[in-house]
Amino acid sequence: MNTKVTIAGVEFQNPIMEASGTFGSGMEYSEFVDLNKLGAVVTKGVANVPWPGNPTPRITEVRSGMLNAIGLQNPGVEVFCERDLKFLEQYKNTKVVVNVCGHSAEEYIEVVERLADESRVDMLEINISCPNVKEGGIAFGQDPKAVEEITRLVKSRAKQPIVMKLSPNVTDIKVMAKAAEAGGADAISLINTLTGMKIDVERQNFVLANKTGGMSGPAVHPIAVRMVYECANAVSIPIIGMGGITTWEDAVEMMLAGATAVSVGTANFFNPTATLDILSGIEDYMVRKNIEDINSIIGIVK
Amino acid sequence: MNTKVTIAGVEFQNPIMEASGTFGSGMEYSEFVDLNKLGAVVTKGVANVPWPGNPTPRITEVRSGMLNAIGLQNPGVEVFCERDLKFLEQYKNTKVVVNVCGHSAEEYIEVVERLADESRVDMLEINISCPNVKEGGIAFGQDPKAVEEITRLVKSRAKQPIVMKLSPNVTDIKVMAKAAEAGGADAISLINTLTGMKIDVERQNFVLANKTGGMSGPAVHPIAVRMVYECANAVSIPIIGMGGITTWEDAVEMMLAGATAVSVGTANFFNPTATLDILSGIEDYMVRKNIEDINSIIGIVK
Amino acid sequence: MKIKEKAVVLWQEKLAEGVYSLTLETSIVDHAIPGQFISIFSNDGSKLLPRPISICEINKDYGTLRVVYRVVGAGTEKFSHLKMGDKIEVMGPLGNGFPLEGRNAIVVGGGIGVPPMLELAKQLPGTVTAVMGYRNNDLFLTEEFEKVVANLFIATDDGSVGIRGTVVDAMRENDLVADVIYACGPKPMLRAVADFALENQIRCYVSMEERMACGVGACLGCVCKSKEVDDHSHVNNKRVCKDGPVFLSTEVVL
Amino acid sequence: MKIKEKAVVLWQEKLAEGVYSLTLETSIVDHAIPGQFISIFSNDGSKLLPRPISICEINKDYGTLRVVYRVVGAGTEKFSHLKMGDKIEVMGPLGNGFPLEGRNAIVVGGGIGVPPMLELAKQLPGTVTAVMGYRNNDLFLTEEFEKVVANLFIATDDGSVGIRGTVVDAMRENDLVADVIYACGPKPMLRAVADFALENQIRCYVSMEERMACGVGACLGCVCKSKEVDDHSHVNNKRVCKDGPVFLSTEVVL
Numbered sequence A, B: 001m002n003t004k005v006t007i008a009g010v011e012f013q014n015p016i017m018e019a020s021g022t023f024g025s026g027m028e029y030s031e032f033v034d035l036n037k038l039g040a041v042v043t044k045g046v047a048n049v050p051w052p053g054n055p056t057p058r059i060t061e062v063r064s065g066m067l068n069a070i071g072l073q074n075p076g077v078e079v080f081c082e083r084d085l086k087f088l089e090q091y092k093n094t095k096v097v098v099n100v101c102g103h104s105a106e107e108y109i110e111v112v113e114r115l116a117d118e119s120r121v122d123m124l125e126i127n128i129s130c131p132n133v134k135e136g137g138i139a140f141g142q143d144p145k146a147v148e149e150i151t152r153l154v155k156s157r158a159k160q161p162i163v164m165k166l167s168p169n170v171t172d173i174k175v176m177a178k179a180a181e182a183g184g185a186d187a188i189s190l191i192n193t194l195t196g197m198k199i200d201v202e203r204q205n206f207v208l209a210n211k212t213g214g215m216s217g218p219a220v221h222p223i224a225v226r227m228v229y230e231c232a233n234a235v236s237i238p239i240i241g242m243g244g245i246t247t248w249e250d251a252v253e254m255m256l257a258g259a260t261a262v263s264v265g266t267a268n269f270f271n272p273t274a275t276l277d278i279l280s281g282i283e284d285y286m287v288r289k290n291i292e293d294i295n296s297i298i299g300i301v302k
Numbered sequence C, D: 001m002k003i004k005e006k007a008v009v010l011w012q013e014k015l016a017e018g019v020y021s022l023t024l025e026t027s028i029v030d031h032a033i034p035g036q037f038i039s040i041f042s043n044d045g046s047k048l049l050p051r052p053i054s055i056c057e058i059n060k061d062y063g064t065l066r067v068v069y070r071v072v073g074a075g076t077e078k079f080s081h082l083k084m085g086d087k088i089e090v091m092g093p094l095g096n097g098f099p100l101e102g103r104n105a106i107v108v109g110g111g112i113g114v115p116p117m118l119e120l121a122k123q124l125p126g127t128v129t130a131v132m133g134y135r136n137n138d139l140f141l142t143e144e145f146e147k148v149v150a151n152l153f154i155a156t157d158d159g160s161v162g163i164r165g166t167v168v169d170a171m172r173e174n175d176l177v178a179d180v181i182y183a184c185g186p187k188p189m190l191r192a193v194a195d196f197a198l199e200n201q202i203r204c205y206v207s208m209e210e211r212m213a214c215g216v217g218a219c220l221g222c223v224c225k226s227k228e229v230d231d232h233s234h235v236n237n238k239r240v241c242k243d244g245p246v247f248l249s250t251e252v253v254l
Ligand SMILES: Cc1cc2nc3c(=O)[nH]c(=O)nc-3n(C[C@H](O)[C@H](O)[C@H](O)COP(=O)(O)OP(=O)(O)OC[C@H]3O[C@@H](n4cnc5c(N)ncnc54)[C@H](O)[C@@H]3O)c2cc1C
Pocket: B060, B061, C037, C049, C050, C051, C052, C053, C054, C055, C067, C068, C069, C070, C071, C072, C073, C074, C075, C076, C077, C112, C115, C116, C208, C209, C210, C211, C212, C245
């Protein structure tokens, strides 16, 4: 039985990753999950310098999901390399995908160049879709010209393959996927969070300090599957699918729709072993359905 | 205590309507709900001629919501006037909002003109956002020029006030709201359903015959609140808010965000008295919070 | 008159592998007739749509309804854990139900289509022959049918009980005749029974299934193709939940 | 060592209006210390995030943990219906817990901040004075505190029991002195206690609250402002779930 998948020449032992920002750099969850068993660890977004993020409350529950407005708090790329990458050294079987954020093209470039010679970094995921950053972030991800341009810039400086992470808050996700492909992206990942809002009716005020937050969790899964399906039929670069994946069925759905690999985000918060549970569910499915190679199910539902 | 709200000169005894397509023309639910107590009955989309809709399965459950791909099955405007409007004659306290669908501008116009002299029709809701119609429908709702144009056309022929119903499947809902306003809309309503997909992993096929379906129910509520809030701050015409309203809190949230009235859709399916339960919840809230006039809470959260 | 209320679980038992019998105390019973169904709702806020389940027995004296269901997914799995005294949201009675006709009736059930035939068999005015199809010898409800029908024939896929084959094989092999047939089961079975009825010029009612949302005829989610133009939308689509689930085999496309 | 598992409800009782005591059998107890908390999960698939609840008592002999909580929303409302034998998903122990210090300690609890002080009071090495604030005479846990502390002072908002006023009023009025103070309760109370401690040059630990998602330090959802640069992100944000919930009153912005 083969569970290996390859994206832009990088071979992952299996298609299960966790989603950026939901797993730190794996440290905290290593008490629950043997990181060496994951396809990849995808780190929390890293910027050129430390970012303080948004004021609290940053988190609120919504039905079958949550809103977050962390605002990309992170220690900056220096501390990240010294601490997080060093920590990840010990997990040789697992690939490391570093999620990169920035307020401007220059900031992305700075991070990408700092990471260029870090051997522990197998791939870069460029977050052009975080809805919680005012100046840059989502603006990039909602304009195809900007997507193509930033992709081209980042690609020209990056030593590792680059995955462009797309925002679902767009009229036509296919246009964004094609823009990333045109810019030279090695792969795309989707979906980032959908912008939502919750109001406290007793206090008559926003629940989140940031007013809006990014919605994630099982509630968004049908939208994510639709978008992955649309992109799979619009571009020929591989797709990392995510959004609400909670059970192995959700992951298989995403792969049938066209994802080469999948990321598990919010589910970690209520099931710290979600990634490995999903992996073993997929393995059982393969046995039951006589699937020799996981690659044979990618995108077969048309 | 005043629960009356006014939209484009039409006075509703309270801000609670049901959402188009989830309540027929009220007949089936009149066993559970005294239609005379609702702010308005909003009918299922009506076209110029009968529409057969999509093949089945048309319905599937998703977490905290559902997907539907009914495809606007309806008996056409003639039967609608003879049967449904006649039926609604008896509910004098309740306003009637007729939801209008079409494949082309001409088809919308035909319906609007046929309804012009029907005294039981208080308002028209123009559905330019149904994701299940290939030829027209959503294409209109995703292009601001088309929105403005169809609004202008319909407005020029309609005798009743018109509400343009917007699609949430867009990058910037404010742009669409402004386009409707520019075209002369008397109000806007939002959100229609978000396009989603579900795949059956055992059969390795789409669950819905139509492949994609419109997602509705509590899962979409945070997105709907965000969009209503954005529109309320972008246009000065009134907003009918909907999307996942299930409890009175959901309805109040929507009004605090800027909706003058609200529609309850999917919730009817699991709670046939949802509309009236929500109404009485709001009344209790007004008493508890000493709110004399429901209008005083509209859009106060900024 | 349709009701939505919390029913009380009086009794639940396992009848066969994955098949459960649930007896509910609910005032829905007051207006229920055979062939109608109820919507059962989950207590889980992420599972909102009803699970439509046919009525298997109606006991007006005790104010109880019985349903028999197979565990096929997350909803029915949760139902299978219900215990005496638990409360569960139900709505009904829904649908049209079977018209009670004929001096000689055959009731045909396949798999989880068997249960609705029990109350029907009890209430039919004439002589009733039951033909029941199962996968294997893990039968259910057969003893209860024996008590209320004149003849009972069983067909199993693996031949472990009764005839090896389909319910139609059983009907043919036993040269069954009647003036009306009632059938509930998988589509291919309904099709075969309808063909048999047509050949033998017997009036035939079939009970249909479709995914539902409202259960009351409002959402147009659950339509099946009808041969004639339908009353609601005039487009040859009948609503299974409202115009059905019981249709003449000749009025729908099977 | 953190564990996520299904705990068994051994006992639940109502202590005061809307306040419940829940005793759980769970192996989380093996590594739990006072001031830590557990995440309690709902069985409802639409409510996914944990409800963080402080540990009120630790009984390693029986393998049980006790928590005391107030019903404030849908999640805690559902918990209040748990009965003996029910199972519920929990994760823990989470957070750092209180360091056990001092020869003379004051433990201060306000409202639903009272419970975590009980196990702390039991385990503190020195003499313990407890100061508890409640809204009114609907007290809870006071009898249990009486058994384990040297002195117990009560303050109520309405003056119906003990001193009318705040816990700090009670501390001032009774001229309480100590070499360490531990406090849990609403922010304004923590602020007042911290000020009192500063004035009197007493070391003071406060237990903080924030909305949580992961509960283990990964999501950065639950930060509070710290005076010094934090170890994780170097931006003066400490994670309540991981770096806390217990902080020195001087290291955080209250
Ligand atoms: C009129 C009618 C009468 C029925 N009577 C019975 C009965 O007496 N006994 C019995 O065991 N089953 C009966 N069924 C089928 C039963 O409704 C489904 O097996 C059940 O809804 C599955 O729910 P689940 O949550 O376990 O499965 P899931 O697959 O997890 O359900 C997910 C969704 O799909 C829907 N769904 C799944 N399978 C079906 C199906 N076959 N038909 C319609 N909707 C489906 C569910 O209602 C739910 O909305 C009947 C169906 C209909 C339409």
